[in-house]
Amino acid sequence: MTLALALEQLLNGIQFGVMLFLMASGLTLIFGVMGLINLAHGSLYMVGAFVCAYVTGITGSFWLGLLAGALGAAIMGVIVEVLVIRRLYQRDHLDQVLATFALILILSEGTALVFGSQPLWLDIPSILKGSIELGSVIYPVYRILIIIVGVLVALGLYLLISRTRIGMRIRAGENDREMIGALGVNISVLYTFVFAVGAALAGLAGSLVGALQSVEVGMGEPVLILAFVVIVIGGIGSIKGALIGAMLVGIVDTLGRVLLPSFFQWFMEPSAAASVGSSLASMLIYLLMAIILAIKPKGLFPAND
Amino acid sequence: MKKIVIGVVVTAAIVGGVAALVMKDGGYKLTDVLSGSPTKIGMITTLSGGGSHLGIDVRDGFMLATEMANANLEVIIRDDARKPDIAKSLADELIQKDKVDILTGIIWSNLAMAVVPAAVNGGTFYLSPNAGPSALAGKACHENYFNVAWQNNNLHEAMGHFMKGEGLQKPFILAPNYPAGTDALTGFKSRFGDAEGEIFTKLGQKDYAAEIAQIRASNADSVFFFLPGGMGIAFMKQYASSGIELPVFGPAFSFDEVILGAVGNSAIGVKNTSQWAYDLDNAANVKFVKAFRAKYDRTPTLYASQGYDTANLILSALEKASPSDKDAFRKALEAADFDSVRGSFKFGSNHHPIQNIYVREVVAGDGKKPTNKLVGIAISDLQDAYVSECSL
Numbered sequence: 001m002t003l004a005l006a007l008e009q010l011l012n013g014i015q016f017g018v019m020l021f022l023m024a025s026g027l028t029l030i031f032g033v034m035g036l037i038n039l040a041h042g043s044l045y046m047v048g049a050f051v052c053a054y055v056t057g058i059t060g061s062f063w064l065g066l067l068a069g070a071l072g073a074a075i076m077g078v079i080v081e082v083l084v085i086r087r088l089y090q091r092d093h094l095d096q097v098l099a100t101f102a103l104i105l106i107l108s109e110g111t112a113l114v115f116g117s118q119p120l121w122l123d124i125p126s127i128l129k130g131s132i133e134l135g136s137v138i139y140p141v142y143r144i145l146i147i148i149v150g151v152l153v154a155l156g157l158y159l160l161i162s163r164t165r166i167g168m169r170i171r172a173g174e175n176d177r178e179m180i181g182a183l184g185v186n187i188s189v190l191y192t193f194v195f196a197v198g199a200a201l202a203g204l205a206g207s208l209v210g211a212l213q214s215v216e217v218g219m220g221e222p223v224l225i226l227a228f229v230v231i232v233i234g235g236i237g238s239i240k241g242a243l244i245g246a247m248l249v250g251i252v253d254t255l256g257r258v259l260l261p262s263f264f265q266w267f268m269e270p271s272a273a274a275s276v277g278s279s280l281a282s283m284l285i286y287l288l289m290a291i292i293l294a295i296k297p298k299g300l301f302p303a304n305d
Numbered sequence: 306m307k308k309i310v311i312g313v314v315v316t317a318a319i320v321g322g323v324a325a326l327v328m329k330d331g332g333y334k335l336t337d338v339l340s341g342s343p344t345k346i347g348m349i350t351t352l353s354g355g356g357s358h359l360g361i362d363v364r365d366g367f368m369l370a371t372e373m374a375n376a377n378l379e380v381i382i383r384d385d386a387r388k389p390d391i392a393k394s395l396a397d398e399l400i401q402k403d404k405v406d407i408l409t410g411i412i413w414s415n416l417a418m419a420v421v422p423a424a425v426n427g428g429t430f431y432l433s434p435n436a437g438p439s440a441l442a443g444k445a446c447h448e449n450y451f452n453v454a455w456q457n458n459n460l461h462e463a464m465g466h467f468m469k470g471e472g473l474q475k476p477f478i479l480a481p482n483y484p485a486g487t488d489a490l491t492g493f494k495s496r497f498g499d500a501e502g503e504i505f506t507k508l509g510q511k512d513y514a515a516e517i518a519q520i521r522a523s524n525a526d527s528v529f530f531f532l533p534g535g536m537g538i539a540f541m542k543q544y545a546s547s548g549i550e551l552p553v554f555g556p557a558f559s560f561d562e563v564i565l566g567a568v569g570n571s572a573i574g575v576k577n578t579s580q581w582a583y584d585l586d587n588a589a590n591v592k593f594v595k596a597f598r599a600k601y602d603r604t605p606t607l608y609a610s611q612g613y614d615t616a617n618l619i620l621s622a623l624e625k626a627s628p629s630d631k632d633a634f635r636k637a638l639e640a641a642d643f644d645s646v647r648g649s650f651k652f653g654s655n656h657h658p659i660q661n662i663y664v665r666e667v668v669a670g671d672g673k674k675p676t677n678k679l680v681g682i683a684i685s686d687l688q689d690a691y692v693s694e695c696s697l
Contacts, residue, residue, distance in 0.1 A: 005522035012514040117353035118361075119535050121567040124546070131548035138521065140546050143514065213511035213539050216355060257515050261504070270503055271490065278482050278505045 004136040009258050010251065015143045017250025018150025022205035023223055024230040024242040025157060026198025032237025032303050033173045033194050034089055037096045040080065040103035041202055041227065042220025048073035048203020049210035049219065050111055053120045062125040066207050073203020074196045076107075081195040086188065104221070112217045119216035146208050153201065154243055161239065170194060174237060174303060229285055233292050237303030244300060249285050256284040343379040344623060347399035348410035349392050349420065352384035355509060355535030358563040359412045359608045360384070363434045365601055366612030367409070373596060374620050381405065387412070387509070389419040396420040400429055406628035407432060409615055412608075414438040414457060414485035415508070425449040430628060430638075434615040435608060438484040439491070442657050443691030449631075451638055451656040453618055454611040455580055456689035457485045458492025460556035461531060463578040463662035463683035465496035468527065468554055475501035476554070477525035479516060481508040481536065489531040489556070495690065501525040506532070511539045517547045527551055533558035538567045545571035557581075557677075560667055561606040566674040573675050575667045580660050581610045581647040582679040589644035604676070610646050617643040655695035659688045 027041050052069030056062050080103060088096045128142045161167035169190055172180045181187045206220070213219075230249050234241025261277030268276065292300065348367065351360035364382060371378050381403055385392040392411060399405045407430045411417045417436035425431050425447040433441075437456040441447070468476060478493055480486035482505035490503060502523045504516050520528060528551050532540050537559040544553070545568070553572075557579030565572055583594050583604055593613055597605040605613075621643035626633035641652050653659050662683045670676035 002522055005518055008518040008521070009515060012518060015514065016512070112353070118357055119355055119538075121538060121542075123569075129546045131546065138548055140514075140543070140548075142546065212543065214355060214535050216535070218354060254515050258519065270499075271487070274503050274505045275482055275487065278507065282507060 007135075007137045008139060009254055011137065011139055011143070011147070013251030013254035014247065015147050015150075015250070016254055017247040018147050019205055019209055020223070020226055020230050020250055021150055021243055021246035022153060022201045022208075023227040024234070024246050025153070025239055026201040027227050028231040028234070028237055028239065028242045029170070029194055030198045031231070033170055034191050035177070036085065036088060037093050037100065038085070038198075039097060039100040039224065040107065041198070042222075042224030043104050043107035044073045044077055044080075044199045044202040044220070045206035045223055046111060046217065046220040047076045047107065047206070048200075049122075049206035049215045050115055050120070051203070052207035052210060053122045053215045054115075056122060062122075062211065065122075066204070069207030069210075070200045070204040073206070074200035076203075077196045077199025078192060080199075081192050085195060086191070089191070108217050115217075117217055119214040120210075122211040122215055124211045142212065146212075149204070149208065153204070157239055166190075166193065226285070229289050231299075233289055233299055235299030235302040238299075238301040241299055241301035241303070248288065252288050253281070253285050256281040260284070343377045344407070344619075344628060345403060345405040346378055346380045346407045346409060346619070347396070347403060347405035348380055348382045349385050349395045349399070349408065349416075350382070350410035351387045351412045352382075353386050355511070356387045356412060356533070358561075358606070359435065359534055360410070362563075362606045362608035363410060363412065363612035363615075366597065366605060366609035366614075367434065367616040368612075369593075369597055369600060369609075370613045370616035370620070374617075376616075376620055376623075378619075382410075385411070385416060387416070389416050392416040393419045396424055400424060400427065406430065407619060409434055409619075411436050413483070413508075414488070415483045417441070418484055421450060422447070428631070430631075430634070432615050432619065432638075434611045436485065437488075437657065437689075439488045439689075439691050440484070442655050442689050443694030446655045446691075446695035446697055448635060448656075448697060451618075451652070452658065453615045454658070455660070456657045456691065457488035458495065459662060459687055459689060460558070460578045460580065461489045461492035461529075462496045462690075463664075463687065464529060464554055464556060465493040467576070467578065467664055467683045468529065469497050473527045473552075475523075475525050476527045476529045477502040477504075477520050477523055477551075478529045479504040479506060480531040481506050481510070483508045486531060492690075493529060500529075506536075508536075510536060513540045513543050516540075517544055517549065520551070521547065521549050525551060527554060529554045530559055531556055534564075537564045541568040541572060557607050557665065560665075560677065561608070562604045562674075562676065563606060565667060565676065569673075570669065570675055572667045573669055576680075577665050577667070577677070578662050578683050579607050579665055579677075580658070580662055581607050582663055582665050582677060583610075584677075584679050585646070585648065585663070587644075587646070587648050590646040590648075593646045614643075614645050614647070614650075617645075653688050653692050654697050655689070655692045656697070657689050657692070659686055661685050662687050 030036050030038050048069040051072030052065040055068035056065030088099055124142050131138045131140045169185055230245040231242055234245030260281045261274045264273035264277045350363055383395045408424055409432045412435045414436040421431050430449050433452040435454050437452045442456045478490055478500040480489045553575050555577050557577050560577045622637035625637040628634045651659055664681050664683045665677040666680045667675050668678045
């Protein structure tokens with residue numbers, strides 16, 4: 001493997017990781033602050049992608065679509081929080097899983113009713129098509145944009161949580177939910193805000209990825225599973241853990257897909273190696289999760305220790 | 306609490322599957338009772354998700370043929386969402402509860418392998434309008450199983466043959482890791498020889514950045530890919546913006562009219578192999594394409610032609626025998642006494658077609674989207690490589 005290929009694959013891993021971070025940061029924030037397991041987070045990702053595709057189709061502007069995707073998911077997040085989620089904070093995790101699973105079914109079926117079950121195809125704007133040279137690596141412009149957006153979001157979240165009053169309340173909420181309520185902070189507004197931020201990030205991720213791949217009903221569930229793996233690896237409730245976990249999962253998954261088949265070629269015939277290698281590669285991140293949990297049962301950066 | 310959370314990850318992992326099971330039971334019944342009890346046909350196909358346009362076209366082609374013939378059939382249509390477990394339970398339901406005479410419709414070979422052997426062993430006829438895994442053509446062939454479309458290797462064999470003739474030497478080949486994917490690359494290599502690079506991707510994969518990087522880093526002089534449905538659209542879009550200039554080849558599955566509509570002009574000039582083309586000049590095909598366009602307002606894909614042929618094969622056999630007389634009905638199917646839209650058509654001894662495979666080229670269409678144009682024959686009267694392994 002040449003250096004250029006290795007670097008390009010590393011960039012691919014980082015790009016995948018950044019996308020996972022957008023999902024996982026919202027998920028981990030919601031769990032950390034409200035103690036809520038939100039299985040419907042993947043549905044918000046889907047809602048964002050559909051809103052983005054719809055608005056882009058009407059206005060012809062992908063940028064407006066992107067904005068609408070994030071906003072649309074946030075609005076859907078607020079609606080869902082006020083109608084359903086709010087009643088779940090005091091319940092145990094099993095009830096939360098049951099209710100948010102129902103939300104998955106409702107949102108998927110609802111989206112299929114409105115948009116049909118055929119995938120929609122979003123085009124990336126022509127300014128972002130094509131590739132540019134970064135030293136010896138040729139890399140698609142659009143994927144670079146995804147990486148930049150991810151870095152900006154990570155930075156924004158860091159500033160929001162460590163430097164602002166609302167961030168202070170979020171941290172306080174993570175540490176002691178009862179106390180912050182007793183101190184006169186309007187907890188239900190705070191919860192709705194956190195939920196909306198998480199939903200907006202999921203919608204942004206869905207819109208960005210939808211343009212690269214496809215927009216379809218059920219697109220959120222595979223990503224949701226990976227996002228859960230990320231927050232378990234990173235330590236539940238920790239934004240920093242979500243960032244590191246997402247990068248780990250993104251890079252390990254991408255490099256595994258590339259390296260394992262060529263590794264097996266040393267002692268197997270090529271087509272068997274390709275088949276065994278790609279099968280093993282799809283298990284790799286779960287192995288990673290198992291190993292990390294065996295060593296650090298609470299994940300890499302547990303939030304409440 | 307942490308333990309519960311880890312349990313939730315496992316729960317999340319099954320969410321996808323269960324959600325699909327609950328949601329996808331949206332089939333509907335089409336009954337056309339003229340007289341007597343109609344022949345019952347169960348159709349399990351993919352009507353939602355990234356593989357849905359294949360199933361929709363098979364269904365629409367099939368139903369068009371039954372409507373044109375005004376046939377006394379009851380067709381029960383179910384959506385498998387491209388999940389083997391759902392397909393299996395739908396098949397059990399159709400056979401045991403609805404007591405269908407004939408099953409058909411499955412698009413994906415991994416689903417066919419989950420459903421077909423048990424169904425045909427239990428005495429139900431299965432006519433495949435698409436999937437043609439090598440096992441069912443060879444060692445696991447069965448007297449009640451017919452493939453109306455092709456054995457999986459066929460279109461890829463023909464492309465391997467064609468690319469060799471074009472003087473290409475180092476193709477990079479990729480396909481999803483499932484039975485039809487391994488058949489595809491086996492078929493390609495059986496005619497071409499070894500490839501410069503070979504990758505199996507995940508079935509349903511949508512991001513091909515890692516694979517495209519490997520193509521870029523290789524010494525390949527061309528790319529051959531088998532990625533049907535949404536996978537092909539995602540790959541072509543990402544390939545087009547990667548800056549790689551290598552010529553692209555594939556079977557018709559990678560360049561059907563729906564994929565071309567989504568991919569746009571970046572596919573122009575691409576050659577692909579097919580057993581059928583909408584501009585193939587024979588009376589049955591002209592009639593089919595005209596009727597399909599009139600009814601559905603779009604150009605049929607090869608999947609629609611396969612659904613249409615499957616229905617017409619069933620109708621031709623029903624004229625001679627009833628499915629309750631299994632030996633007579635089987636004989637009538639074997640005769641393939643219908644006008645196939647692909648021209649001359651007959652079954653080999655393993656109930657798989659012997660047929661011409663054509664080459665098509667993607668050209669600019671009259672509207673915004675490009676289209677396929679027939680340019681020649683890749684291989685005449687191709688029979689699959691597994692017929693000698695079949696005991697029929």
